[in-house]
Amino acid sequence: MYQIAENKSLELEIINHKTLNVQRSIQELSALYKSIFSEPPYNEDFDMDELITSFTKQLESNTIILLKVSNLTQGFILLEHGYNCHVLSETITEELNNIDFDIKNSIYIADIGVSKNMRGRGFGKSLMTYIITKYGSKNPLYLRTGKFNNDKTILFYEKLGFDNVNIEEDVENLRTDGTISDDKRIYMIREMDNHINSVT
Ligand SMILES: CC(C)(COP(=O)(O)OP(=O)(O)OC[C@H]1O[C@@H](n2cnc3c(N)ncnc32)[C@H](O)[C@@H]1OP(=O)(O)O)[C@@H](O)C(=O)NCCC(=O)NCCS
Numbered sequence: 001m002y003q004i005a006e007n008k009s010l011e012l013e014i015i016n017h018k019t020l021n022v023q024r025s026i027q028e029l030s031a032l033y034k035s036i037f038s039e040p041p042y043n044e045d046f047d048m049d050e051l052i053t054s055f056t057k058q059l060e061s062n063t064i065i066l067l068k069v070s071n072l073t074q075g076f077i078l079l080e081h082g083y084n085c086h087v088l089s090e091t092i093t094e095e096l097n098n099i100d101f102d103i104k105n106s107i108y109i110a111d112i113g114v115s116k117n118m119r120g121r122g123f124g125k126s127l128m129t130y131i132i133t134k135y136g137s138k139n140p141l142y143l144r145t146g147k148f149n150n151d152k153t154i155l156f157y158e159k160l161g162f163d164n165v166n167i168e169e170d171v172e173n174l175r176t177d178g179t180i181s182d183d184k185r186i187y188m189i190r191e192m193d194n195h196i197n198s199v200t
Pocket residue numbers: 036111112113114115118119120121122123124125126144145146152153155156159
């Protein structure tokens with residue numbers, strides 16, 4: 001457990017198969033994920049059982065970190081390591097190689113979310129700062145974010161040292177109104193910090 005600031009009720013928990021009550025954590029993560037991404041601008045539709053199955057599988061090779069407030073899951077950050085990253089199509093791999101991005105050592109931030117009523121209190125930044133402190137001097141980081149978020153989420157990542165590298169992709173999703181539509185995603189990368197000052 002990693003405690004945020006002085007508040008003893010806030011913790012970051014890296015979960016794995018052996019974590020106590022892991023099924024409860026996966027249930028809470030799935031419910032939170034579904035509620036966050038069913039809201040605008042995403043309006044994505046997810047089946048709870050499929051999410052639970054998918055997150056349980058992800059525990060095998062990816063890193064799932066939960067933000068717990070008084071033991072309840074109120075946020076998450078999901079990481080994928082190196083070539084074990086679901087967005088690495090042939091095209092994206094080639095485009096990242098073209099800018100000399102070190103995919104092998106990279107960490108992909110697959111998703112970050114904070115429950116709606118907890119936003120604006122620094123939790124998202126704490127989740128990101130934890131990842132940057134832990135990995136930022138050893139691994140280049142990257143992520144994909146929606147262009148429809150206009151500048152807000154992009155600005156959030158820019159403040160944390162991520163740059164838009166002008167790699168774009170259309171991603172097809174099932175929406176809450178039953179339709180299927182594309183949205184534009186952009187890639188942002190954060191090169192390794194020069195200093196060797198990581199938390200292990
Ligand atoms: C993006 C998200 C995780 C940010 O979490 P948060 O806890 O609200 O963010 P914080 O309170 O830590 O804010 C960190 C900084 O980003 C800024 N910021 C965060 N979200 C912002 C927004 N929507 N608009 C403007 N600024 C924003 C804050 O002002 C703050 O700036 P500061 O460091 O200069 O004070 C949260 O808004 C969220 O879950 N959104 C829905 C899911 C999502 O879009 N995820 C990203 C998918 S790519």
